Each structure stands twice: as structure tokens, then as C-alpha cells.
Amino acid sequence: MGARAIFHLFLHAAVPALLAWLFWRERFGRAWALLLLGWIIDIDHLLADPIYAPGRCSIGFHPLHTAPAIAVYAGLTLPRRTRLFGIGLLVHIALDAIDCLWMRYAG
Template sequence: MEPRATLHLLLHVAVPALLAWGLYRERFWRAFALMQLAWLIDLDHLLADPVYAPGRCSIGFHPLHTAPAIGVYALLALPRRTRIVGIGLLVHVALDALDCLLMRT
């Protein structure tokens, strides 16, 4: 696996862990698990052909990585009941966007 891809996967675990620890320490494992559920939006990769293309930016390409979907994730981050999931989804797409930037360098 190339270094960029390895870093990308590590960040998808480390950043939610740090956020859960910093914001929800008293219920760290629950918050961390809910944020990790954000990876489920990568199921939209199964709609692409090929499913995995190392040089493809997922932002704007996959349905759950588009602006309307990201808007819904932002709305989910507002109410207390869905805030952790919304944060996890926003972190996920932010890390995917960072990966797109890294691909271009």
C-alpha cells in the first residue's frame, strides 16, 4: 500500500479518536464508535467501476461524497441526538478532501 493511502486510513481512525477523547471523554468508546460508523458512507464506492481507483478523488464523484450529502451531514451535526454521527461524517469527508489535495501534490 502506498504511503498516502496508509496515512489516509490511519487518519480515519486517529482523528475521530482524538475528537472523541477531547470532546466526549466520559463516553469516549461510544463517541468513537459512532464516528467510525461514518465509514459506512464509503459503501457508495461499490457503485463505481472500478470500485477502487487509487488516483480518484471521492469528493464530488461518489453520491455520498457530494455537496448535497455533505450539507445533510452538517445538519446532522447540529441537533444533540445526531451530533456525534454528523461530526463523524464531516470528519470523514474532510479527510477525503485532504486526500484529494495530497493526490494533486
């Protein structure tokens, strides 16, 4: 696993932690856990062959990384009960999109 992939995985934990600390500090642990649940959408990688391809962009390739799914994630941010989970899903998608750009432009 290369440095880009390791950094990408680190960001998937660190960015939710930072957001939880900045915006939900009084309930940091719960907020961070709900934001980390956004990682669950990577279960769709199990449908791919190979399951892990370091140079493959997830956005638009895996079913839970497509525009219709992202619209659902945005909708989950509206009800208070699912808001943190929805934000976690959108953060996950944003980090994956940044990774796609990094792969495309940084080689």
C-alpha cells in the same frame, strides 16, 4: 496499497479517536464508535468501476461525497441525537478532501 492510502486509512480511525478523547472523554468508546460510523458513506464506492482507484478523488465523484450529501451531514450535527454521527461524516469528508489535495499537489 501505497503509503499515502495507508496513512489516509489510519487517519480515518485516529482523528475520530483524538476528537472523542479530547471532547467526549467521559464516554470515549461510545463517542469514538459514533464518529467512526462516518465511514459508512464509503459504501458508495461499491457503485464505482473500479471500486478502488488509488488516484481518484472521492469528493464530487461518489454520490455520498457530493455537496448535497455534505449539506445533509451538516444538518445531522444540529440535533443532539445525531450530532456525533454528523460530525463523524464531516470528519470523513474533510479527510477525503485533504487526501484529494495531497494527490493533486504531492503527485
